[in-house]
Amino acid sequence: MSSPLASAAGPIALVAGLVFAAVDVARLLATDRSLDRIEMMRQTPFQVTNALYWVVFIGLVLALVSVYFRFAGRTGRLGAVGFCFALVGTLDMAGNMWFDGFAAPWIADVAPGAILAGGSGMLAIGGLSSYVLFALGWIVFGITGWRARMFPAWAGVAFIVAGFLGYNAGLPPYGIPIGLAMAALGWWIVRTGGRTAAQSPRPA
Numbered sequence: 001m002s003s004p005l006a007s008a009a010g011p012i013a014l015v016a017g018l019v020f021a022a023v024d025v026a027r028l029l030a031t032d033r034s035l036d037r038i039e040m041m042r043q044t045p046f047q048v049t050n051a052l053y054w055v056v057f058i059g060l061v062l063a064l065v066s067v068y069f070r071f072a073g074r075t076g077r078l079g080a081v082g083f084c085f086a087l088v089g090t091l092d093m094a095g096n097m098w099f100d101g102f103a104a105p106w107i108a109d110v111a112p113g114a115i116l117a118g119g120s121g122m123l124a125i126g127g128l129s130s131y132v133l134f135a136l137g138w139i140v141f142g143i144t145g146w147r148a149r150m151f152p153a154w155a156g157v158a159f160i161v162a163g164f165l166g167y168n169a170g171l172p173p174y175g176i177p178i179g180l181a182m183a184a185l186g187w188w189i190v191r192t193g194g195r196t197a198a199q200s201p202r203p204a
Contacts, residue, residue: 005062009070010193013186016059021179023049023056028172038115041108051101053175057094063182064090064141067150070194075148082144089130089137096130096170131167138163138178151194155185 005012030045040046068075068083108115119127139160146156162177169175188194 003069005066006069009063009066010186010189012059012066013063013182014190015183015186016056016063017179017181017183017186019179020056020060021176021183023052024172024175024179027053027175031172038108038112041105041115047101047105050097050104054094054097054101056179057090057097060178060182061087061090061094063186067185067189070189071150075145075150078144079148079150082141082148082150085144086137086141089133089135092130093134093169096127100170131170134169135163135167138166138181151185151188155181155188158184 027046027049030043030049032040032043032046035043064083064086068079072079072083104115140163142156142159142163145151145159146153158181159178162181165174165177167174169178
């Protein structure tokens with residue numbers, strides 16, 4: 001598919017993946033587990049890095065879209081299925097991370113008891129959906145992207161492993177693998193133009 005995003009898929013994926021992983025490293029460093037949960041959530045480094053984590057989810061979505069646009073013409077329905085799974089899961093988790101980055105610090109100030117009470121009801125359902133769909137989305141993307149010959153087998157395995165670990169991506173450092181997998185895919189595209197993958201898709 002010819003588009004500016006498709007043409008720049010390699011650099012976009014490389015940069016977005018590296019920045020995603022770097023922000024999750026920063027979140028890990030900013031998490032002071034010597035403090036109780038509410039006090040930790042009130043620390044400026046913790047709040048800033050959590051807010052940035054939502055920002056880099058935007059980059060991850062753009063990388064996913066650009067990679068799919070790059071290869072959509074030869075991946076068929078199977079590639080489209082994997083793309084949709086990963087997109088839905090990433091958007092769901094991004095909403096969860098927006099809440100953690102922007103709403104949770106305010107709640108910790110005005111109603112800390114709500115944080116300590118934990119999630120229940122619809123909040124618990126929404127939170128669980130983001131973890132499950134994020135993990136499932138990238139696992140399916142890894143499998144279908146490899147089967148549809150969007151990328152080599154090693155990239156498929158990287159996304160599958162990152163998806164399994166990504167079930168806990170709301171907590172550092174479990175977001176790092178998906179960032180590194182996307183960065184590695186971007187580097188492969190930059191180096192090869194994606195030409196080492198088979199040129200014709202398997203039947204969907």
